[in-house]
Amino acid sequence: MPVAYRNQHYAELKKQHNKENLFEDPEFPATNSSLYYKKPPPGVVQWKRPGEICENPHLFVEGISSHDLNQGIVGNCWFVAACACLALKSNLWEKVIPDWKEQEWDSNYAGIFHFRFWIFGEWIDVVIDDRLPTINGxxxxxxxxxxxxxxxxxxxxxxAKLFGCYESLAGGNTGDAVVDFSGAVVEAIDLQKEKYYADQNKQDKFFEDLLKAWNRGGIISSSIKPQGFRLESRTDNGLVRGHAYSVTDVKRVRLGHGLRAYFKNETIPLIRLRNPWGKTEWTGAWSDSSEEWSKIGETERGNLGITVADDGEFWMSFTDWCKNFTDADICHLMNTSLISTEKNWNEAVNFGKWTRHSDPLLNRCGGCINNKETFLQNPQYLFDVTKESDEVLISLQQKDRRIYRKEGQGDNLDIGFRVVKVEVNRKYRLHNMETLKSMHKSTFLPARMMFMRCELPKGRYVVIPTTFDAFMEGEFMLRLYTDVDSGCRELVKDKPQTKCWTPLFGYPQVVTHIYVDRAEIGQQGDQAEGINPYLIISCESQSVKSIAKKNSLTPEFQFSAIFFRKKVREPLTVQLWSDDLGSDKFLGQVTLSGRPDDVSHLQQLQLKNKGSKEADNMPGKIALRILTSDELTAL
Known part of the structure; x- marks a missing residue:
């Protein structure tokens, strides 16, 4: 159930009002405080209800369309572009505009309306009255x-009510508004940096990815950085800098006429966009009246709905789009339904806070990895990749601070995250950079949402969301998508807890981390065929096993484990085995004392047979590193 914003319940309030007693919202009054906090509108504002502005007002006239909207005087083209995108998706706008038939002007009209937004992980129902700001009517x-x-x-x-006033909507990101309409995950693409227009293979793959996202219900927008030019100045080909455009179609269009076009099957990727101004269009190739349209047949032109009018909507080639626009937002509507013919994702959602504390073990705002002393004091979220390899999508969203603009604040924090590979049996928080392997990292930007798509091999990982600077406080939501359940959860504890039975069974005295980098197997004839080596690392009653490396005499494992040890004098063993069609063959082992004063750098050790330290040598060596500390929060 949606949460009633400021505890205003639409159904209850509507019952209390009618045509003779129209609703007036005390939470968002028709005063200057609802308009602006700094810059007033250019004129005398009068608040009018729709019936005072025109005759026969409606919520919708002839349905809802992306052509319905035009931008006003406030700089919120980003919001208007998002609305145009919303209008294309009935499954979304019917959720954002609930009970839309019941909300139309009729005998039940009471001057009250409500809309729903997905804010920081939950749907919020916002009630308003219909008094709207006007100048000269x-x-x-x-x-x-x-x-x-x-x-x-x-x-x-x-x-505007959600964020305090209309002026708070000045300047923003289309993707953020789309997220608030849908709960989507935003993937920001730097078109300028990627230079898709200069690499045809790269461009072709990008188009296929974009087309797939579009066909799956994704919402796309794009913009052009001003880069030294005046904001909203125009390029030579009619595009507007510093301005958000909504993408209204993505298609591969067939070239040619008649049967020749059918058999030749030559196509060109095109993209259709809309300017929120409702005018001012692209004038280059594939614009409304360009000669390129003569290359396609009448039927295809009819399917595309070409209109020669300055209505703000236009087509352009995908290459020109990549070349002329600098940024794009792809909003993915993640399918988490188990009953679906399309790709479905397993979703894990975690809410967290960057909070400051004088105790390093309790501090949770350590900043980015530049802050080496405090980086691992950030919140940490563990997850597993259980397939041989899996595509992982990670979205980090900070709580919107736009509402604080009235107080002279409201700027986003610079946020990002890092994904590290950890020991296969890690259960407690990370405390030492030496025990982890950095796999992927995002950039740091003052964006509301940061997104990453990465491919990870089987193993255990920790994602660490951070602010760029240390000791910056804030709230965030971390969403992680995998093909199968990742078991994503926050690491909260630093070390094993004492229990009522601890005096009886003992408590760990030291913690040991073992990292096995690689091995060299001495095999008669040096034939790797059929040699599928894997590791078993054992400590006290615990053991962990690596995946087998197929047909290798020089396997690279990069495998690690961590143990909290009660029996300090009991050694650890690292055994090397080969999986030969279910018949396991012992290839040798090393025995490690695991004392705090042992050598901690990477060392290459001779494999030995089972038995004492003086056991016979086995053909082969193993390269590993072992770290031990009597401080349980050292690793």
Missing amino acids: QLIYCQSKQNNEFWSALLEKAY
């Missing part, structure tokens, strides 16, 4: 082309 913010259609203006008012 005209709406000054988001508006529809039809002067008696008001869904966009009312939706914008509800969104």
